Amino acid sequence: GDSVTQMEGPVTLSEEAFLTINCTYTATGYPSLFWYVQYPGEGLQLLLKATKADDKGSNKGFEATYRKETTSFHLEKGSVQVSDSAVYFCALSDRSYNTDKLIFGTGTRLQVFP
């Protein structure tokens, strides 16, 4: 079945450091890809999305490019802030399903220190 694999956390960075969180996927169809963020004590919020190969999703300084050839959707940010500390989830939604099911990775905790 479809699956999403994320790098293990926690990822610990100093403020203004460069961030990469790796995400790869396996899907039988042609999925849409998402990054969701979960701040402490809150639900998940959509961070960015991409629907087809070579699409780049971006929001709040974060970017991710849909790479069909490597089945990847890595999250990057050039300069992290303390306020970016959260858990980040990579997810896919496969259009071959007749539902709106999201398949999530296990999440990667990011801790940013001043």
Next chain:
Amino acid sequence: EAQVTQNPRYLITVTGKKLTVTCSQNMNHEYMSWYRQDPGLGLRQIYYSMNVEVTDKGDVPEGYKVSRKEKRNFPLILESPSPNQTSLYFCASSVAGTGAVFRHEQFFGPGTRLTVL
């Protein structure tokens, strides 16, 4: 304000005592879903509903029930909770996608932390 609400936010209960977690959305979304979040496993779908009176099992439905009598509400029912249902539960809603149409953003509630002793 567009939102998904869940109640209660925290619940400690004992094995076998029936409980209901409520979920309500004010965005007129057709699609609603319940997930559980466990360490090392990410989020897994329990049940979902494509519209009123239309529900179906997700990946981990055992021990749970749902109903969708109104468009805005999608309660999760645990008839006889067990300790392995201790988890963080999220309700989500979205506009329903169809066929090859891009799947819309899902909006999540704040979560319900359930402990079953």
